Amino acid sequence: MKNLINTAWHEKNKLKMPTTLAERVKWHEAHLKACRCRKDVPPTIAVELKKQGKRVCSRGHLYRNSPPCPICYPGYRKGKQ
Numbered sequence: 889m890k891n892l893i894n895t896a897w898h899e900k901n902k903l904k905m906p907t908t909l910a911e912r913v914k915w916h917e918a919h920l921k922a923c924r925c926r927k928d929v930p931p932t933i934a935v936e937l938k939k940q941g942k943r944v945c946s947r948g949h950l951y952r953n954s955p956p957c958p959i960c961y962p963g964y965r966k967g968k969q
């Protein structure tokens with residue numbers, strides 16, 4: 889089993905408390921790109937991302953293309969990823 893956590897990234901990107909919501913949104917977005925220890929974002933972050941016009945599925949996965957969410961439906965689109 890590969891360890892999916894990108895510890896180097898986490899070390900570099902520790903959130904200092906207290907953080908603003910905007911900071912946490914940025915952190916989670918960067919985190920999804922840099923690390924695979926979790927694929928979802930918390931509901932509060934999902935709400936903010938949706939306000940920015942981003943696509944977040946009901947389970948908190950951020951994705952770029954058209955629905956459905958590729959993480960919830962991995963077999964739906966063939967090819968990439």
Ligand SMILES: [Zn+2]
Pocket residue numbers: 893894898919923924925926
């Ligand atoms: Zn992580």
Ligand SMILES: [Zn+2]
Pocket residue numbers: 945946947948949957958959960961
């Ligand atoms: Zn999903």
